[in-house]
Amino acid sequence: MQSGKLKELLSRYLSNDCTAAEKAFVETWYNKYDTLNPMKLSEAEMEADVDAIQKVLSRVGGQSHRLILWSRISAAALVILSLSALLYLYFPGKQSPDYAHHTEADIKAGGDKAVLTLSDGSKISLTDIKSGEIAVQSGLKISKSEDGQIVYSSVAKSKTNQGQQAPEYNTIETPRGGKFQILLPDGSLVWLDAASSLKYPVVFAGKERKVELSGQAYFEVAKSKGKSFKVLSANQEVEVLGTHFNVNAYANQPSVITTLLEGSVNVNLKNSKNSKSGKRLKPGQQAALTGQLFQVEEVDVEQAVAWKNGYFAFERDDVRTVLNKLERWYDVEISSEGTFDDIKIGGKISRTKSLSEVLRVLQLTRKIKFKTEGRRIIAMP
Structure with missing residues (x-):
């Protein structure tokens, strides 16, 4: 099958728009590998399987979604991880019962949530407030735009922060499970990730702008x-x-x-x-x-700003670092039982996915599994 047609087929499969025959074709190919027990294969056999799959996926953009364990792990573990996670990002597939996780209610991804604290100490929830003017400080109007951004704009000439008058500061804070964007009084744009805060002056006076x-x-x-x-x-x-x-x-x-x-x-x-x-x-x-x-x-700078562009980007991250990112974005608590000292994870997953979908990707490595009880999650090797 030509790569263009294959890419179109994969896209329609993910959108549930395939015919019965097309769906059977995709799932048959995937399940051939999903039902394998890689530990029963030799390293040479496993590497051959992974190489064949990667050649197909590379023609449809699959290489950008690679999930890899690095050199500190055995060659067998490297192949298992590459095989399982690569395929999952394109196909729902099936999962081993031993690595199934149980959820009482799926937890949705985070979104635009923040609290703005004005210089007088008053707090404004930006999560629920409608677009329009929020407050006026030091000759600046603070408003929320239609697309949810906080904007500072001049409404009158002001002498605030000149002479003996003390500068006024605002603080914008995002909770766990939140993000927000703000246009500062000087025209600078800032994107805040989950569980973050930014303190800044209402008016940037003097020779430097400090936040x-x-x-x-x-x-x-x-x-x-x-x-x-x-x-x-x-x-x-x-x-x-x-x-x-x-x-x-x-x-x-x-x-x-x-x-x-x-x-x-x-x-x-x-x-x-x-x-x-x-x-x-x-x-x-x-x-x-x-x-x-x-x-x-x-x-690769794209890895550093993937969160801003709507993705989790793991690059040789240890398991605790990965779990910390999930905790902040889904507002959950994740504890660990056992040790993950020798595991490094890399890859790219959409932050719009529910928590159960992300955990399922990680479980397909066959190196980590989860038990979920409400908003408390236990990670186990």
């Missing part, structure tokens, strides 16, 4: 002549003039990760007077701050 981040955010900074833009997070300071970058600064991870997509940024230790302790990033580079040291490497 404070907890969690993860993607920034598209508006250029402002003579005014640098600084992002403070954990023990790090990022300084830019106008650029696109992502900062991942969750408290429960070992490093603060900064990824540059466009422009140039300087990363340094917060409150450090030693400029040599920091690093300057070029597009395509990522800085990881662990303790007091920065480590810079070239990366």
